[in-house]
Amino acid sequence: MKNIILTGDRPTGKLHIGHYVGSLRRRVELQNSGKYDEIYVMIADAQALTDNFDNPDKVRANITEVALDYLACGLDPNKCTIFVQSHVEQLTELTFYYMNLVTLARLERNPTVKAELKQKNFGLSIPMGFLTYPVSQTADITAFKATTVPVGEDQLPMLEQAREIVRSFNGLYGETLVEPKAVLPENKSCLRLPGTDGMAKMSKSLGNCIYLSDSADEIKRKVMSMYTDPNHLKVTDPGNTKDNPTFIYLDAFSSDEHFARYLPEYANLDEMKAHYERGGLGDMKVKKFLNAVLQETLEPIRAKREELAKDIPAVWAMLKEGSKKAREVAGNTLAEVKKAMKIDYFVE
Ligand code: ATP
Numbered sequence: 001m002k003n004i005i006l007t008g009d010r011p012t013g014k015l016h017i018g019h020y021v022g023s024l025r026r027r028v029e030l031q032n033s034g035k036y037d038e039i040y041v042m043i044a045d046a047q048a049l050t051d052n053f054d055n056p057d058k059v060r061a062n063i064t065e066v067a068l069d070y071l072a073c074g075l076d077p078n079k080c081t082i083f084v085q086s087h088v089e090q091l092t093e094l095t096f097y098y099m100n101l102v103t104l105a106r107l108e109r110n111p112t113v114k115a116e117l118k119q120k121n122f123g124l125s126i127p128m129g130f131l132t133y134p135v136s137q138t139a140d141i142t143a144f145k146a147t148t149v150p151v152g153e154d155q156l157p158m159l160e161q162a163r164e165i166v167r168s169f170n171g172l173y174g175e176t177l178v179e180p181k182a183v184l185p186e187n188k189s190c191l192r193l194p195g196t197d198g199m200a201k202m203s204k205s206l207g208n209c210i211y212l213s214d215s216a217d218e219i220k221r222k223v224m225s226m227y228t229d230p231n232h233l234k235v236t237d238p239g240n241t242k243d244n245p246t247f248i249y250l251d252a253f254s255s256d257e258h259f260a261r262y263l264p265e266y267a268n269l270d271e272m273k274a275h276y277e278r279g280g281l282g283d284m285k286v287k288k289f290l291n292a293v294l295q296e297t298l299e300p301i302r303a304k305r306e307e308l309a310k311d312i313p314a315v316w317a318m319l320k321e322g323s324k325k326a327r328e329v330a331g332n333t334l335a336e337v338k339k340a341m342k343i344d345y346f347v348e
């Protein structure tokens with residue numbers, strides 16, 4: 001069996017450092033590992049419209065932004081297929097057939113969807129499109145016969161849903177679809193990077209992000225005003241590093257080399273954490289170090305992004321080409337699905 005990756009992001013904003021550590025960094029490593037036969041990276045505009053249907057301009061503008069973020073981080077259109085979801089219409093058709101295999105109760109039980117519904121204040125007026133997005137995500141994954149889906153932790157319920165649909169489909173209609181598995185970041189702090197405000201998840205919709213495209217000044221301003229341990233009032237107070245986003249970001253981004261370069265009084269993060277926990281290490285010093293680490297990591301990404309942004313038509317041409325290729329692949333799976341479901345009436 002081939003090793004195939006499908007993954008993607010919603011064009012609801014520029015990508016942030018949560019996306020980077022949760023999924024993007026890993027994708028680039030997997031892409032360059034040479035271990036995968038095919039890699040598909042989808043800009044999920046149709047899914048973004050399920051809760052932004054009243055703001056198509058936002059979704060449209062962010063397709064360019066997300067594509068620039070991808071290329072700047074090292075996704076390479078020669079090694080992977082980057083495409084736009086709405087331009088692979090076969091995905092919509094697959095979604096419609098898969099809907100027969102899922103109950104309303106099952107969709108309402110999805111913990112990520114539940115949390116998002118609450119966050120978006122839909123009340124009783126839940127758009128059907130939004131509630132069913134896990135089904136459309138199953139279509140995205142299975143259309144490419146993906147075996148591997150590199151994602152952040154919030155996507156695990158979607159993968160579970162996808163596996164259930166695959167099993168019922170194959171059980172009912174015969175072995176056709178492939179069961180995917182999620183690949184989570186190995187580093188625990190990257191599973192769900194918190195926001196700069198200390199909220200559980202950095203999220204485009206919550207406005208608590210450090211974006212990959214932020215200027216050096218913006219990064220510094222955001223880091224310096226980050227939420228830390230609210231009980232760590234004086235430098236001498238013992239501090240908490242566990243629920244403290246500054247330390248979680250350091251877990252996700254810093255290396256021993258960073259310490260050698262910017263803060264040689266500690267050999268590594270464990271030593272710095274121990275000092276903070278026993279008292280005597282101020283937040284300012286932690287933030288200055290974090291700022292140095294983030295600046296070093298994000299500077300080359302930002303520079304490449306600025307270069308790529310000079311030729312937006314080339315970015316759109318790449319997406320058009322990728323979408324064409326994705327349509328062909330999804331079309332083949334759709335044909336197999338229709339055959340399995342015995343609705344391939346007019347095929348010679
Ligand atoms: P939205 O608020 O519009 O849903 P989002 O910030 O949640 O946006 P998505 O496009 O939904 O971003 O998620 C894209 C990918 O990034 C998914 O694999 C998701 O798991 C991962 N991801 C998003 N936010 C984080 C985060 N804070 N930490 C780790 N991974 C994340």
Ligand code: MG
Nearest residue numbers: 010116154203
């Ligand atoms: Mg999301």
